Amino acid sequence: MKILVATEKPFAAVAVNGIREIVENAGHELCLLERYTEKAQLLEAVADADALIVRSDKVTEEVVAAAKNLKIVVRAGSGYDNVDLKACTEKDIVVENTPGQNANAVAELAIGMMIYMSRNQFTPGTGSELSGKRLGIQGFGNIGQLVAKKAVALGMDVVIYTNEVKEKHQRWKATFSLEHLYSSCDFVSINIPATPFTVGSVNYNLFSKMPKGGCLVNTSRKEIICEDGLEQALSERPDLKYVTDIAPTRYAELKEKFGKQIFATPKKQGAETGEANINAGLAAAQQICDFFETGSTKFRVNK
Ligand code: 3PG
DSSP states (O other): OEEEEEESSOOOHHHHHHHHHHHHHTTOEEEEEESOOOHHHHHHHHTTOSEEEESSOOBOHHHHHHOSSOOEEEESSSOOTTBOHHHHHHTTOEEEEOTTTTHHHHHHHHHHHHHHHHTGGGSSSOOOOSTTOEEEEEOOSHHHHHHHHHHHHTTOEEEEEOSOOOGGGTTSEEOSOHHHHHHHOSEEEEOOOOOTTTTTOBOHHHHTTSOTTOEEEEOSOGGGBOHHHHHHHHHHOTTOEEEESSOOTTHHHHHHHHGGGEEEOSSOOTTOSHHHHHHHHHHHHHHHHHHHHHOOOTTBSOO
């Protein structure tokens, strides 16, 4: 089988080597399309691929239509909002993700962002400490749980909000009200996927409820934030801060207007560690080989 790794933002070389080893040991062929700049390059590369591994690369209806032999797409990562599930399902193409594989990298970045914002973005001046502050976790999946554990180790008081109540959540302080989460926490870390239910859901009403000096931390997707609401809250409350791994659509304008109240990484880097690339990339390759060998679809998301 021909397995294509199409990554506009490539995996670390060590991860690519590991992927190649898994793929070739299983008797398949690995094709690489890295740092591509044009959609046409992806359309051409995917034409005869049997399997596809991507990161945040967009697997649109057009890409699916161009892929004549495609049987499985694995998003090496957590969020699969970049894959057109409907188009894949219609062509009986299995879509999987690799849940949890890059979670630690993202969780570490969330903690780093909180420190960065609390310390004046590493410029002179008096900052504040995380210890003793309250952190709200919105979304208690693999990433949210790791952020919570790391925050506790730093002396933070952690409160979780999740719509899934599971046994493993019992030991955490929880709230069933998002309003309460936002109004009672010095920091809120967003760890939810972008879905039709979550897009635009973090709005003025929530953000503006944060206590004095509140800081919103987004390592998820920019679409979850209502940008107009964000702008209004930042403008009415010069004490509020927003830090994100995915720049808002109007970032340049917002940065100009709000200066140090807002910070976005230049390019999404939550999962940009060698470790996360190895974990997610190798898991993706293994899942594809298992699919071809045994028919396993354990991590299928388009059921
Ligand atoms: C994810 O959903 O796993 C993260 O957003 C990582 O995305 P990336 O692989 O494009 O860095």
